[in-house]
Amino acid sequence: MARIAFDRSVLKVNQTILMIAIVVGYVVGLAYPAVAWILPVLAVMMLAAVASPALNVPRILYTQVLRPSGIVKPRIVQEDPAPHRFAQLVGGVFLAAASVFVIADLLLAAWVLAWIVATLAFLNFAFNICVGCIMYAQLVRIGVLPLHREPAR
């Protein structure tokens, strides 16, 4: 079992940013609809984090600021980071779809998708229920995704 040392605090920081940005953006967006443009920003943040660790803003914030200052403590676990990365990808795709709705000025649809992402981020943050990871396991089970390991980021 070649599991990998993996810091869950990076995920927690990512989930916190998502929850705060979406909830605050939504509330402010009720008065100022243009705030919905935060959703494309979040989509880019999520998809960039999946694409490269160098572009992972929550990770950079954690490793450069939050961890050195002691605000967030490391939570190292031995596990495969691939399911979590897949979960991030799913969140990024949802936010990308929300961004398309923002561009099309369909704000209700955009915020519904954003709230789904925020809800799932909350479930993971508070209860460690990673729905994207469950999806990943199911896709591996039915053979859609290959089972392979990637280095921790």
Place this chain on the structure above:
Amino acid sequence: MILLLAPLIALAIVAGTALLLRAQRGGQRKLVGSVVETPRLQRQLPSILYFTGETCTICHTAQKPALRTLAAGLGDDVIEIREIDIADEPALARQYLVMSLPTTIVLDAAGQVTDINVGFASGETLRRQLVDAGMPVAA
């Protein structure tokens, strides 16, 4: 303002999906009392099928140690435990409608499903279920 509905709709979608998953597990419970053809279970003993996967943390940190302790306490001649990685045997996972890891399925000596545990099952729970499946009480 219609935008106020956004969180409610999102919560309804998430809750609806959760209910669908729950209903699917209901289908799995219907396996109890039936016999599913299971390769490599040849001995006529009560047995446990332990479905696991490389990405399942709780499988490796909790379920496997619990099964190991249970097996050590009971002995190989009393029960049979078969570990099944769903990536290696997806067909078997489909047959048993495994949707979550870990899943442990208790079979009696005839191979009939007597209990299904979705998520971690303690050694004590499994021991009780094995007794219900016909394992000698003295074991």
